[in-house]
Amino acid sequence: MKMDSNKVYHLLYRSFKSDYLDENQVGDIIVSARRNNTLLEITGILMYRDKIYVQLLEGYKNKVLKLYEKNICKDKRHHDQKVLVSKGFKHVFLKIGAWG
Helix, strand or coil, X not given: CCCCHXXXXXXXXXXXXXXXXXXXXXXXXXXXXXXXXXXXCCEEEEEEECCEEEEEEEEEHHHHHHHHHHHHXXXXXXXXXXXXXXXXXXXXXXXXXXXX
């Protein structure tokens, strides 16, 4: 991803796995995140452990916020999303070719 350093935006949030979601289905979230985020030129890291997700998104501010508000917050596979960091940066920290 080639990005103007003045437009780099990070959003870090945590959420909890929905009870109905089987542990084996957690991988589906990673698959959909890779597909959707790549199309939007968003990189990031998604971590999961003990029913807790933590995700860092990096990209253009308008795209990151739209993804979070319109997709992530409405996804029923997790709940109680809380933004931990929402901030612009001068440098690109993540240059992940294969989103993970």
